[in-house]
Amino acid sequence: MSEQHFGLVDHSNTYPPHQDHREEETFELSEHGELLYSEHSNQSFSTKRPTYEDGNTIDWLREENAERERQRCLKSQRGARGLLLPFMDASRMWFVIVLTGIGIGVTGAWLDVLVKWLADFREGHCVHGFFYNQPSCCSGFDAGEICTDWQSWGQYLDIQYILGQSLLHSVVYVALAVVFAGSAAILVQFYAPYAFHTGIPEIKAILGGYVLDAFLSPWTLLIKALGLALAVASGLSLGKEGPLVHVACCMAYLLSGLFKQFRHNEAQKRKLLAAAAAAGVSVAFGSPLGGVLFGLEELDTFANESDVMWRGFVTSVIAAMSLQYIDPFGTAKLVLFQVTSITDTWRAFELVPWLLLAVAGGVLGSLLIKLNVRVALYRRHSALNDWPLLEVVGVSALTAAISYLIVFTRVQTSELVANLFQECDPSKTDYHGLCNPTAMWENVFLLIVTALLKIALTAWTFGMMIPAGIFLPTIAVGASLGRAVGLLTQGLQRAYPGAWVFSSCPPDPTVPCVSPGFYAVIGASAMLAGVTRMTISLVVILFELTGALSHVLPIMISVMTAKWVGDACGKDGIYSVWIAMRKYPWLPPVAYRDKGETAAQVMTPIERLVIIEDGCTLGELDNLTRKYNFHGFPVVRDAELVGYVTRDKLIEFLFAREPATLSTRRCTFSSRRSTAEDNLENLSNLVEEAILQLRKEQPQELVVDMFQKLNLRQILFTHEGRLTGMVTKTDIVALLNLHFPHTAALSELPGRP
């Protein structure tokens, strides 16, 4: 009877399997994988649940199962313990959440103070105390009074000649930049190589299940925070936003290590990290809602997990409150660069320059990404790869030297942005002469030069051996361009107040019609959208800066246009590009659209799979586990799928056996087969419970969707009971990165040859 139905058995793979398979399961960097598993095979398998090593991907289903078991165990305790233990459990979680929030708020404030002090130190020092920065040194003086307590280096060394003073200032400026940046690079290179760069690509990968514990170590935390302060103070073209997210995650990781419930469960740990990441953004921008939406949009961590979102929200708010409570500059300002005196309304004609800015943001954002990739590839394949310190010193010297020449770039980037966002107000100081209408063309020229310079410098700096975020320099580029366009529009309106397009302006020429400061905001949002390809979190962050509901619409339009234009120039944002270059097993949450392909095109067909034939000897199983470090193997009998068994379960099972019996005893994974037969061991309890089977005619995008939503490691394909192939997460990651030519270009870990 069976012969009649299954007469077409043609895939009857025999063991040993074909040799021309591909590595369908190695998320582990291959050298790590070997290391990990060769260690494993020689050590005891006393613990049921494996601990993951760096380079692995966690098994979400297993982690969730373990947590479920633990919870059940807690709740099944008798009497008061049954009530108290779950409560203690929740308390520990909230303890970590709240402490992380406070910690990152304090760290953010401390960083601000340190950066300000270091940056001021490049210009002079306080006579009554080395450790005061300029504002606190001069805090005893009234406004307008000249602060004599603060001495520039020229005054200190008593140099009388203007030329000598300028020379000295510039030399100190450049030298200290080099010293700061160099120290940061030395710290990073010798103590915590993972503290380099922004950290957001790694955090996205980790939240998706990648294991990289070294990235979150206390040492990394310390070096990243300290190095960040030095790097920012050195005046390099970088920001603190991304690294702050990294620092927040390190902090949560450190605190979570205190409790077994997180230490022993990678999934629970990741839920804490997600909450911490939101707090990092909250502190960086002083925008708690922006932090939550960043977690939602960019880190894609809260999908279907409102608990995690709520924790992220709590951490964000607590972090923002801590920062506000400490109030590092005594300004009671939470946000980095508050926008003030926004005029109430905007005119329809302004949409034209704003759309221009949006298009420019999209194009320049893509350009910045492309340049950055080029530089990263060049760095990897040139002599710079061996001399990261020299690169940092060289670039910081160059940056400082050029920056000193231009009035806008000489100050700290955050100060520049704050000034560019400011509207002209006769009662306030006119920063850098931006409000001088006679100097319009000079200003426009200088602003455009600043923008182009910052693009070039940022493209180079983002990826060097120092902590570096890309948000702030991007904002600076956008704000400069935006202010330039704003000045031009204002000039045009002042020159032709009677023109038809300007008829909506107030007739009184003393009432300003165009607000160039808001053009800077628009430019910044467009540029950010072009570089990061985020939408809603950017709008919320910038909305929290401006505070005016009426101005959300222009920001929204510019963000969207910039994203469209950017997507047309190149599909990926800067973080996705870096994830692809480093080859982290991360599935972007974007909707994948196939062109009619089915799963058959992406799956590894049965002919190229390493499979276990039911009924083989234990010795053959042993060989298999030694030969291949895949995560697991499908088990078939006459091409009919029996199940899927993971390699570590097999190793654990085989380790407990006498080596002598291995070659004689045979195995079966089917519970239906009798074990009365001699020499047959029933291994059916090793078979995984949760295995998804699909048909290979399924559209590719549905397969991708399942991997994205269910955090799967593999899907098996069957046709009427027979195994036809398998798709793993690696296959899907590769599929989604097909369009990007430099995938895996930087896949080695930093600091390792």
Added chain:
Amino acid sequence: MSEQHFGLVDHSNTYPPHQDHREEETFELSEHGELLYSEHSNQSFSTKRPTYEDGNTIDWLREENAERERQRCLKSQRGARGLLLPFMDASRMWFVIVLTGIGIGVTGAWLDVLVKWLADFREGHCVHGFFYNQPSCCSGFDAGEICTDWQSWGQYLDIQYILGQSLLHSVVYVALAVVFAGSAAILVQFYAPYAFHTGIPEIKAILGGYVLDAFLSPWTLLIKALGLALAVASGLSLGKEGPLVHVACCMAYLLSGLFKQFRHNEAQKRKLLAAAAAAGVSVAFGSPLGGVLFGLEELDTFANESDVMWRGFVTSVIAAMSLQYIDPFGTAKLVLFQVTSITDTWRAFELVPWLLLAVAGGVLGSLLIKLNVRVALYRRHSALNDWPLLEVVGVSALTAAISYLIVFTRVQTSELVANLFQECDPSKTDYHGLCNPTAMWENVFLLIVTALLKIALTAWTFGMMIPAGIFLPTIAVGASLGRAVGLLTQGLQRAYPGAWVFSSCPPDPTVPCVSPGFYAVIGASAMLAGVTRMTISLVVILFELTGALSHVLPIMISVMTAKWVGDACGKDGIYSVWIAMRKYPWLPPVAYRDKGETAAQVMTPIERLVIIEDGCTLGELDNLTRKYNFHGFPVVRDAELVGYVTRDKLIEFLFAREPATLSTRRCTFSSRRSTAEDNLENLSNLVEEAILQLRKEQPQELVVDMFQKLNLRQILFTHEGRLTGMVTKTDIVALLNLHFPHTAALSELPGRP
């Protein structure tokens, strides 16, 4: 060889299947289902894709497939058409989005104006124009001047005696309440029965895939908006928030009907509705971010779909801006009840009364839900079921009569809440004597009476035959309680200013230490959390009211405590309870935790399934489709799973056959079987491509998770190729509603006997 492996065949079901199956596929209300399918079997099956009728659940996979095909078709057009058509496609979507935003903003403003006019009409009228409300009638007068243009009814009829005036006023007050509420009920009952209630449960079900087009018809839109204005003006204990969400969805549905791309695709239509729902909340509370987070948390629509979230954000902002632009009251206030003059800081001892309020909110919220369920069940099973109009008239008369007696309830609920949120300020009007310290006990007593009264009235009103939202009355209950507790705390602090607990208060007794207005906010947030069980969206909405970051923390703590207490008293929020009572096929997005059960406990085992045996005659298939209106049938051969075929595909196939051939020809669904054999028709192309197979040992919560995340209709369970059972969405919905005793208590549709 096969005999050896498959010797345990014991499930060999023969056709016809057992009769003791359960209806595993009827989402369709059974009478509808019959109707739908009997119509179908007699009409042509020329169109490939079925149109869904009310009561069905859409097939997401099929809809997404159709959209994918359409997109591919658009993009494959040659030349300019290939560029233009996708652009036009996107433009249509944005056209609907923007127009819905503007529409709901305008509707919100218009509703405000109408309600104000109707409510003022209960007190008097304007002498120089019937259609002016009190503020616009008196707009020519200076502050302090007595407005002679506005005449109360007593002045109009020239009644001199105070007693007569009072009597007249109260009679007009009650009579007009009855007239307004009665008109609303008549409109709803005779023209649009779906316009009753809040609408949020239905919208949640619709967004999850339920088909209920009558709920979104233009007629419902009109009646709901008009009826809502009348109901709110009648002074019944209800709010406009939920109904506004419904109105927004109706609007989006109406506009989406203009374009084929939405008319013919239920999934695309639902994505528009999700965006519109966010806009409804945005207008109701003047809180665009709150709207987005409401969509995210309560409607669970944006999970993994950042496009949809972005659209929701755009619609929310546009709606809020339209409302602000129209500015119905000329106050330039966007939010319903802006909180002003919040003191900068709060003291630690205040956490004690706030926690008390949070616990009270959780308990009373649960009580309100339980009362509301009781009333709904009583209404259904008593004579009231046949006299909905009478019920509305009676309750509105009662509400008006009682409300007139208490100073707090006589005004509109929104006005009451605004006053309760207001801090005492000597320079402003003292509403209702709330700021009079000598009347503290009277105020506390009256506030508590108000709260209890509102709970009772709301529990009855929410579910009557009128449009009614539950947000505003809940806020009113919470605010009354909160203000009462605030007054008590303030009184305590004033009585014992030197006590140890109050040592953190400023020593100067004239400086206020306790702000009772903020206690009202805390009370409102706790009560809302108790009733709706939302968290983050509530905090954001209330944060947008207060605007002070420092006050987010107490709001957060109270929301969370209230939710915890509420969950301990009863698991479901008010909307979930109504969904369960109406038996909509909606899966709550909550994480389901099993107690160690596997899928085997929830699945229908093969013995109780209606299955198709491969090789049966076409006549048998025909019988099957006529006998059972399930969505589809698994196909097996000797218990081995061949595939799954939907009923409508079978009907379509059979309809094209000659009736005479049905009894002789046999069918196979296996592509492996040769059709050379006579009388064998190969139906393998009817088999569904996307069928999920799992093992029945899989933990139940993973099965639930898959249904929640992948929008599935069914999962098949196999063991080594053999079908062991099936789980459908209905099974999962039933599983998640097991704890609720009144599931399906109101499952008939309103207005149908």
